Amino acid sequence: MNKVQIFSDSTCDLSKEVIAQYNIKIIPLYVSFGEDTYQDGIDINTKQLYKQVERSGCLPKTAAPSPGVISEYFKPYIEQEMDLVYIGISSKLSSTIQNALIAAKEFEEGRVHVVDSLNLSTGIGLLVLKAAKFASNGVSAINIANNIRNLVPNVKTAFVIDTLDYLHKGGRCSGVQHFVTSMLKIKPIIHVIDGQMSVGAKPRGKKKALSLLLNMIKNDENYLDPDFVMVTHSEAPEAAIILKDALSMNKGIDTVLETEAGCVISSHCGKGTIGILYITK
Incomplete structure:
Protein backbone atom coordinates (compact mmCIF):
# COMPACT_ATOMS: atom_id res chain seq x y z
CA MET A 1 0.00 0.00 0.00
CA ASN A 2 1.30 3.45 -0.92
CA LYS A 3 2.04 6.08 1.69
CA VAL A 4 -0.54 8.87 1.89
CA GLN A 5 0.03 12.61 1.66
CA ILE A 6 -2.68 14.95 2.98
CA PHE A 7 -3.34 18.19 1.09
CA SER A 8 -5.54 21.19 1.80
CA ASP A 9 -5.75 24.82 0.73
CA SER A 10 -4.85 28.05 2.48
CA THR A 11 -8.41 28.64 3.66
CA CYS A 12 -8.07 25.81 6.20
CA ASP A 13 -6.44 28.43 8.48
CA LEU A 14 -4.18 26.00 10.34
CA SER A 15 -1.03 27.53 11.83
CA LYS A 16 2.35 26.90 10.23
CA GLU A 17 3.37 24.96 13.35
CA VAL A 18 0.38 22.60 13.11
CA ILE A 19 0.85 22.19 9.35
CA ALA A 20 4.48 21.17 9.91
CA GLN A 21 3.67 18.93 12.88
CA TYR A 22 1.10 16.92 10.91
CA ASN A 23 2.96 17.02 7.57
CA ILE A 24 0.14 18.73 5.66
CA LYS A 25 0.73 20.26 2.24
CA ILE A 26 -1.06 23.54 1.48
CA ILE A 27 -2.11 24.95 -1.90
CA PRO A 28 -2.66 28.72 -1.68
CA LEU A 29 -5.64 30.61 -3.03
CA TYR A 30 -5.09 34.12 -4.41
CA VAL A 31 -5.98 37.63 -3.34
CA SER A 32 -5.72 40.53 -5.78
CA PHE A 33 -5.65 44.29 -5.40
CA GLY A 34 -6.04 45.70 -8.89
CA GLU A 35 -3.32 44.17 -11.03
CA ASP A 36 -1.31 42.91 -8.04
CA THR A 37 -1.95 39.26 -7.16
CA TYR A 38 -0.67 37.52 -4.03
CA GLN A 39 -0.60 33.93 -2.79
CA ASP A 40 -2.57 33.68 0.44
CA GLY A 41 -0.20 33.10 3.36
CA ILE A 42 2.91 33.17 1.17
CA ASP A 43 3.17 36.61 -0.42
CA ILE A 44 0.79 38.37 1.97
CA ASN A 45 -0.47 37.86 5.51
CA THR A 46 -3.61 39.11 7.25
CA LYS A 47 -1.99 42.18 8.84
CA GLN A 48 -0.64 43.23 5.44
CA LEU A 49 -4.04 42.61 3.87
CA TYR A 50 -5.79 44.98 6.28
CA LYS A 51 -3.15 47.67 5.76
CA GLN A 52 -3.66 47.37 2.01
CA VAL A 53 -7.44 47.67 2.42
CA GLU A 54 -6.99 50.79 4.57
CA ARG A 55 -4.68 52.35 1.99
CA SER A 56 -6.80 51.53 -1.05
CA GLY A 57 -10.27 51.80 0.48
CA CYS A 58 -11.39 48.69 -1.40
CA LEU A 59 -11.47 44.95 -0.82
CA PRO A 60 -9.33 42.47 -2.71
CA LYS A 61 -10.76 39.90 -5.08
CA THR A 62 -10.13 36.26 -4.25
CA ALA A 63 -9.56 33.41 -6.68
CA ALA A 64 -9.03 29.66 -6.71
CA PRO A 65 -5.84 28.05 -8.02
CA SER A 66 -6.23 26.68 -11.53
CA PRO A 67 -6.29 22.93 -12.28
CA GLY A 68 -2.80 23.31 -13.75
CA VAL A 69 -1.41 24.89 -10.60
CA ILE A 70 -3.02 22.23 -8.40
CA SER A 71 -1.65 19.48 -10.65
CA GLU A 72 1.87 20.86 -10.22
CA TYR A 73 1.50 20.61 -6.44
CA PHE A 74 0.27 17.01 -6.71
CA LYS A 75 2.82 15.78 -9.26
CA PRO A 76 5.97 15.41 -7.09
CA TYR A 77 4.13 13.25 -4.55
CA ILE A 78 2.56 11.07 -7.23
CA GLU A 79 6.07 10.56 -8.63
CA GLN A 80 7.17 9.45 -5.16
CA GLU A 81 4.53 6.69 -5.34
CA MET A 82 2.30 8.36 -2.76
CA ASP A 83 -1.49 8.49 -2.85
CA LEU A 84 -3.09 11.85 -2.10
CA VAL A 85 -6.14 13.06 -0.18
CA TYR A 86 -7.09 16.66 -0.86
CA ILE A 87 -9.62 18.37 1.45
CA GLY A 88 -10.66 21.84 0.31
CA ILE A 89 -13.00 24.77 0.85
CA SER A 90 -16.70 24.21 0.18
CA SER A 91 -17.57 23.82 -3.48
CA LYS A 92 -20.50 26.18 -2.83
CA LEU A 93 -18.09 28.98 -1.88
CA SER A 94 -15.20 28.49 -4.31
CA SER A 95 -14.26 26.66 -7.52
CA THR A 96 -11.19 25.15 -5.80
CA ILE A 97 -12.77 21.70 -5.36
CA GLN A 98 -13.90 21.60 -8.98
CA ASN A 99 -10.39 22.54 -10.12
CA ALA A 100 -8.87 19.87 -7.87
CA LEU A 101 -11.17 17.25 -9.41
CA ILE A 102 -9.98 18.29 -12.87
CA ALA A 103 -6.34 18.12 -11.72
CA ALA A 104 -6.89 14.66 -10.21
CA LYS A 105 -7.94 13.30 -13.62
CA GLU A 106 -4.42 13.90 -14.92
CA PHE A 107 -3.20 11.01 -12.77
CA GLU A 108 -4.00 7.32 -12.60
CA GLU A 109 -7.44 6.65 -11.15
CA GLY A 110 -7.36 6.15 -7.39
CA ARG A 111 -4.16 8.12 -6.82
CA VAL A 112 -5.83 11.42 -5.84
CA HIS A 113 -8.95 11.56 -3.69
CA VAL A 114 -10.73 14.92 -3.51
CA VAL A 115 -12.99 15.62 -0.52
CA ASP A 116 -15.40 18.57 -0.46
CA SER A 117 -15.36 19.85 3.12
CA LEU A 118 -18.58 21.84 2.59
CA ASN A 119 -16.96 24.22 5.05
CA LEU A 120 -14.43 26.99 5.45
CA SER A 121 -11.56 28.05 7.70
CA THR A 122 -10.72 25.56 10.47
CA GLY A 123 -13.97 23.77 9.71
CA ILE A 124 -11.76 22.40 6.93
CA GLY A 125 -8.77 22.27 9.26
CA LEU A 126 -10.53 19.92 11.67
CA LEU A 127 -11.12 17.44 8.86
CA VAL A 128 -7.55 17.83 7.65
CA LEU A 129 -6.18 17.01 11.11
CA LYS A 130 -8.38 13.92 11.29
CA ALA A 131 -7.09 12.85 7.87
CA ALA A 132 -3.49 13.40 8.96
CA LYS A 133 -4.04 11.19 12.00
CA PHE A 134 -5.53 8.45 9.82
CA ALA A 135 -2.56 8.71 7.46
CA SER A 136 -0.04 8.43 10.31
CA ASN A 137 -1.84 5.26 11.44
CA GLY A 138 -1.40 3.65 8.04
CA VAL A 139 -4.97 3.98 6.75
CA SER A 140 -5.24 3.87 2.95
CA ALA A 141 -6.09 6.98 0.96
CA ILE A 142 -9.47 5.72 -0.17
CA ASN A 143 -10.46 4.82 3.38
CA ILE A 144 -9.24 8.17 4.70
CA ALA A 145 -11.32 9.97 2.06
CA ASN A 146 -14.42 7.94 2.91
CA ASN A 147 -13.93 8.45 6.65
CA ILE A 148 -13.60 12.21 6.18
CA ARG A 149 -16.67 12.40 3.94
CA ASN A 150 -18.63 10.73 6.74
CA LEU A 151 -17.43 13.42 9.16
CA VAL A 152 -18.29 16.39 6.92
CA PRO A 153 -21.90 16.77 8.21
CA ASN A 154 -20.67 16.68 11.82
Whole structure:
Protein backbone atom coordinates (compact mmCIF):
# COMPACT_ATOMS: atom_id res chain seq x y z
CA MET A 1 0.00 0.00 0.00
CA ASN A 2 1.30 3.45 -0.92
CA LYS A 3 2.04 6.08 1.69
CA VAL A 4 -0.54 8.87 1.89
CA GLN A 5 0.03 12.61 1.66
CA ILE A 6 -2.68 14.95 2.98
CA PHE A 7 -3.34 18.19 1.09
CA SER A 8 -5.54 21.19 1.80
CA ASP A 9 -5.75 24.82 0.73
CA SER A 10 -4.85 28.05 2.48
CA THR A 11 -8.41 28.64 3.66
CA CYS A 12 -8.07 25.81 6.20
CA ASP A 13 -6.44 28.43 8.48
CA LEU A 14 -4.18 26.00 10.34
CA SER A 15 -1.03 27.53 11.83
CA LYS A 16 2.35 26.90 10.23
CA GLU A 17 3.37 24.96 13.35
CA VAL A 18 0.38 22.60 13.11
CA ILE A 19 0.85 22.19 9.35
CA ALA A 20 4.48 21.17 9.91
CA GLN A 21 3.67 18.93 12.88
CA TYR A 22 1.10 16.92 10.91
CA ASN A 23 2.96 17.02 7.57
CA ILE A 24 0.14 18.73 5.66
CA LYS A 25 0.73 20.26 2.24
CA ILE A 26 -1.06 23.54 1.48
CA ILE A 27 -2.11 24.95 -1.90
CA PRO A 28 -2.66 28.72 -1.68
CA LEU A 29 -5.64 30.61 -3.03
CA TYR A 30 -5.09 34.12 -4.41
CA VAL A 31 -5.98 37.63 -3.34
CA SER A 32 -5.72 40.53 -5.78
CA PHE A 33 -5.65 44.29 -5.40
CA GLY A 34 -6.04 45.70 -8.89
CA GLU A 35 -3.32 44.17 -11.03
CA ASP A 36 -1.31 42.91 -8.04
CA THR A 37 -1.95 39.26 -7.16
CA TYR A 38 -0.67 37.52 -4.03
CA GLN A 39 -0.60 33.93 -2.79
CA ASP A 40 -2.57 33.68 0.44
CA GLY A 41 -0.20 33.10 3.36
CA ILE A 42 2.91 33.17 1.17
CA ASP A 43 3.17 36.61 -0.42
CA ILE A 44 0.79 38.37 1.97
CA ASN A 45 -0.47 37.86 5.51
CA THR A 46 -3.61 39.11 7.25
CA LYS A 47 -1.99 42.18 8.84
CA GLN A 48 -0.64 43.23 5.44
CA LEU A 49 -4.04 42.61 3.87
CA TYR A 50 -5.79 44.98 6.28
CA LYS A 51 -3.15 47.67 5.76
CA GLN A 52 -3.66 47.37 2.01
CA VAL A 53 -7.44 47.67 2.42
CA GLU A 54 -6.99 50.79 4.57
CA ARG A 55 -4.68 52.35 1.99
CA SER A 56 -6.80 51.53 -1.05
CA GLY A 57 -10.27 51.80 0.48
CA CYS A 58 -11.39 48.69 -1.40
CA LEU A 59 -11.47 44.95 -0.82
CA PRO A 60 -9.33 42.47 -2.71
CA LYS A 61 -10.76 39.90 -5.08
CA THR A 62 -10.13 36.26 -4.25
CA ALA A 63 -9.56 33.41 -6.68
CA ALA A 64 -9.03 29.66 -6.71
CA PRO A 65 -5.84 28.05 -8.02
CA SER A 66 -6.23 26.68 -11.53
CA PRO A 67 -6.29 22.93 -12.28
CA GLY A 68 -2.80 23.31 -13.75
CA VAL A 69 -1.41 24.89 -10.60
CA ILE A 70 -3.02 22.23 -8.40
CA SER A 71 -1.65 19.48 -10.65
CA GLU A 72 1.87 20.86 -10.22
CA TYR A 73 1.50 20.61 -6.44
CA PHE A 74 0.27 17.01 -6.71
CA LYS A 75 2.82 15.78 -9.26
CA PRO A 76 5.97 15.41 -7.09
CA TYR A 77 4.13 13.25 -4.55
CA ILE A 78 2.56 11.07 -7.23
CA GLU A 79 6.07 10.56 -8.63
CA GLN A 80 7.17 9.45 -5.16
CA GLU A 81 4.53 6.69 -5.34
CA MET A 82 2.30 8.36 -2.76
CA ASP A 83 -1.49 8.49 -2.85
CA LEU A 84 -3.09 11.85 -2.10
CA VAL A 85 -6.14 13.06 -0.18
CA TYR A 86 -7.09 16.66 -0.86
CA ILE A 87 -9.62 18.37 1.45
CA GLY A 88 -10.66 21.84 0.31
CA ILE A 89 -13.00 24.77 0.85
CA SER A 90 -16.70 24.21 0.18
CA SER A 91 -17.57 23.82 -3.48
CA LYS A 92 -20.50 26.18 -2.83
CA LEU A 93 -18.09 28.98 -1.88
CA SER A 94 -15.20 28.49 -4.31
CA SER A 95 -14.26 26.66 -7.52
CA THR A 96 -11.19 25.15 -5.80
CA ILE A 97 -12.77 21.70 -5.36
CA GLN A 98 -13.90 21.60 -8.98
CA ASN A 99 -10.39 22.54 -10.12
CA ALA A 100 -8.87 19.87 -7.87
CA LEU A 101 -11.17 17.25 -9.41
CA ILE A 102 -9.98 18.29 -12.87
CA ALA A 103 -6.34 18.12 -11.72
CA ALA A 104 -6.89 14.66 -10.21
CA LYS A 105 -7.94 13.30 -13.62
CA GLU A 106 -4.42 13.90 -14.92
CA PHE A 107 -3.20 11.01 -12.77
CA GLU A 108 -4.00 7.32 -12.60
CA GLU A 109 -7.44 6.65 -11.15
CA GLY A 110 -7.36 6.15 -7.39
CA ARG A 111 -4.16 8.12 -6.82
CA VAL A 112 -5.83 11.42 -5.84
CA HIS A 113 -8.95 11.56 -3.69
CA VAL A 114 -10.73 14.92 -3.51
CA VAL A 115 -12.99 15.62 -0.52
CA ASP A 116 -15.40 18.57 -0.46
CA SER A 117 -15.36 19.85 3.12
CA LEU A 118 -18.58 21.84 2.59
CA ASN A 119 -16.96 24.22 5.05
CA LEU A 120 -14.43 26.99 5.45
CA SER A 121 -11.56 28.05 7.70
CA THR A 122 -10.72 25.56 10.47
CA GLY A 123 -13.97 23.77 9.71
CA ILE A 124 -11.76 22.40 6.93
CA GLY A 125 -8.77 22.27 9.26
CA LEU A 126 -10.53 19.92 11.67
CA LEU A 127 -11.12 17.44 8.86
CA VAL A 128 -7.55 17.83 7.65
CA LEU A 129 -6.18 17.01 11.11
CA LYS A 130 -8.38 13.92 11.29
CA ALA A 131 -7.09 12.85 7.87
CA ALA A 132 -3.49 13.40 8.96
CA LYS A 133 -4.04 11.19 12.00
CA PHE A 134 -5.53 8.45 9.82
CA ALA A 135 -2.56 8.71 7.46
CA SER A 136 -0.04 8.43 10.31
CA ASN A 137 -1.84 5.26 11.44
CA GLY A 138 -1.40 3.65 8.04
CA VAL A 139 -4.97 3.98 6.75
CA SER A 140 -5.24 3.87 2.95
CA ALA A 141 -6.09 6.98 0.96
CA ILE A 142 -9.47 5.72 -0.17
CA ASN A 143 -10.46 4.82 3.38
CA ILE A 144 -9.24 8.17 4.70
CA ALA A 145 -11.32 9.97 2.06
CA ASN A 146 -14.42 7.94 2.91
CA ASN A 147 -13.93 8.45 6.65
CA ILE A 148 -13.60 12.21 6.18
CA ARG A 149 -16.67 12.40 3.94
CA ASN A 150 -18.63 10.73 6.74
CA LEU A 151 -17.43 13.42 9.16
CA VAL A 152 -18.29 16.39 6.92
CA PRO A 153 -21.90 16.77 8.21
CA ASN A 154 -20.67 16.68 11.82
CA VAL A 155 -18.49 19.80 11.67
CA LYS A 156 -20.00 22.78 13.51
CA THR A 157 -18.82 26.22 12.41
CA ALA A 158 -20.00 29.53 13.88
CA PHE A 159 -18.40 32.98 13.66
CA VAL A 160 -19.23 36.32 15.24
CA ILE A 161 -18.86 39.16 12.74
CA ASP A 162 -17.54 42.23 14.56
CA THR A 163 -18.19 44.70 11.75
CA LEU A 164 -20.29 44.46 8.62
CA ASP A 165 -17.92 46.81 6.77
CA TYR A 166 -16.37 43.98 4.78
CA LEU A 167 -19.65 42.22 4.01
CA HIS A 168 -21.08 45.60 2.95
CA LYS A 169 -18.10 46.49 0.73
CA GLY A 170 -18.24 43.02 -0.76
CA GLY A 171 -21.92 43.40 -1.61
CA ARG A 172 -23.07 40.79 0.90
CA CYS A 173 -25.31 43.10 2.93
CA SER A 174 -27.27 46.23 2.07
CA GLY A 175 -26.51 49.76 3.17
CA VAL A 176 -29.58 49.72 5.40
CA GLN A 177 -28.51 46.47 7.10
CA HIS A 178 -25.04 47.89 7.58
CA PHE A 179 -26.38 51.12 9.11
CA VAL A 180 -28.88 49.44 11.45
CA THR A 181 -26.48 46.78 12.76
CA SER A 182 -23.78 49.40 13.32
CA MET A 183 -26.14 51.74 15.20
CA LEU A 184 -27.51 48.95 17.40
CA LYS A 185 -24.08 47.30 17.86
CA ILE A 186 -25.44 44.03 16.54
CA LYS A 187 -22.85 41.26 16.15
CA PRO A 188 -24.42 38.67 13.83
CA ILE A 189 -23.45 35.04 14.13
CA ILE A 190 -22.68 33.27 10.86
CA HIS A 191 -23.06 29.49 10.61
CA VAL A 192 -21.92 27.20 7.82
CA ILE A 193 -24.84 24.95 6.85
CA ASP A 194 -24.67 22.52 3.94
CA GLY A 195 -21.60 24.28 2.59
CA GLN A 196 -23.03 27.80 2.63
CA MET A 197 -22.95 30.72 5.05
CA SER A 198 -26.17 31.42 6.91
CA VAL A 199 -27.01 34.20 9.38
CA GLY A 200 -28.08 32.97 12.80
CA ALA A 201 -28.69 34.97 15.95
CA LYS A 202 -28.14 38.74 15.95
CA PRO A 203 -27.09 39.61 19.51
CA ARG A 204 -26.33 43.16 20.59
CA GLY A 205 -22.75 43.49 21.76
CA LYS A 206 -19.66 41.31 21.49
CA LYS A 207 -19.95 39.92 25.04
CA LYS A 208 -23.41 38.51 24.36
CA ALA A 209 -22.26 37.11 21.02
CA LEU A 210 -19.32 35.27 22.60
CA SER A 211 -21.66 33.84 25.23
CA LEU A 212 -23.87 32.45 22.48
CA LEU A 213 -20.86 30.74 20.87
CA LEU A 214 -19.98 29.12 24.19
CA ASN A 215 -23.60 28.07 24.73
CA MET A 216 -23.60 26.41 21.33
CA ILE A 217 -20.71 24.11 22.20
CA LYS A 218 -22.09 23.52 25.70
CA ASN A 219 -25.33 22.26 24.16
CA ASP A 220 -23.28 19.74 22.16
CA GLU A 221 -20.95 18.68 24.99
CA ASN A 222 -22.42 15.16 25.21
CA TYR A 223 -21.70 14.63 21.52
CA LEU A 224 -18.39 16.48 21.25
CA ASP A 225 -15.44 14.89 19.48
CA PRO A 226 -12.69 15.51 22.04
CA ASP A 227 -9.65 15.67 19.74
CA PHE A 228 -9.70 19.36 18.78
CA VAL A 229 -11.79 22.47 19.26
CA MET A 230 -10.76 25.50 17.23
CA VAL A 231 -10.86 29.15 18.19
CA THR A 232 -10.19 30.99 14.95
CA HIS A 233 -10.10 34.75 14.61
CA SER A 234 -9.08 37.64 12.40
CA GLU A 235 -7.15 40.12 14.53
CA ALA A 236 -9.26 39.46 17.65
CA PRO A 237 -6.71 38.23 20.25
CA GLU A 238 -8.58 39.48 23.33
CA ALA A 239 -11.79 37.69 22.38
CA ALA A 240 -9.73 34.58 21.60
CA ILE A 241 -8.34 34.58 25.14
CA ILE A 242 -11.87 34.78 26.57
CA LEU A 243 -13.05 31.81 24.51
CA LYS A 244 -9.92 29.73 25.09
CA ASP A 245 -10.06 30.28 28.86
CA ALA A 246 -13.72 29.23 28.96
CA LEU A 247 -13.15 26.17 26.76
CA SER A 248 -10.12 25.07 28.78
CA MET A 249 -12.50 24.46 31.70
CA ASN A 250 -14.24 21.74 29.68
CA LYS A 251 -12.60 18.44 30.64
CA GLY A 252 -14.17 16.77 27.62
CA ILE A 253 -11.89 18.63 25.21
CA ASP A 254 -8.37 17.28 24.68
CA THR A 255 -6.94 20.25 22.75
CA VAL A 256 -8.11 23.82 22.14
CA LEU A 257 -6.21 25.35 19.24
CA GLU A 258 -6.14 29.08 18.54
CA THR A 259 -5.54 29.93 14.89
CA GLU A 260 -5.65 33.13 12.86
CA ALA A 261 -7.77 33.44 9.75
CA GLY A 262 -5.81 33.85 6.54
CA CYS A 263 -6.23 36.50 3.87
CA VAL A 264 -9.01 34.87 1.84
CA ILE A 265 -11.26 34.30 4.85
CA SER A 266 -10.41 37.69 6.37
CA SER A 267 -11.14 39.55 3.14
CA HIS A 268 -14.75 38.35 3.38
CA CYS A 269 -15.41 38.47 7.13
CA GLY A 270 -13.31 41.44 8.26
CA LYS A 271 -11.23 42.39 11.27
CA GLY A 272 -12.47 41.28 14.68
CA THR A 273 -14.30 38.18 13.46
CA ILE A 274 -13.98 35.18 15.76
CA GLY A 275 -15.42 31.67 15.76
CA ILE A 276 -15.63 28.33 17.50
CA LEU A 277 -15.38 25.22 15.35
CA TYR A 278 -15.64 21.56 16.37
CA ILE A 279 -16.79 18.09 15.36
CA THR A 280 -19.67 16.19 16.91
CA LYS A 281 -19.93 12.41 17.14
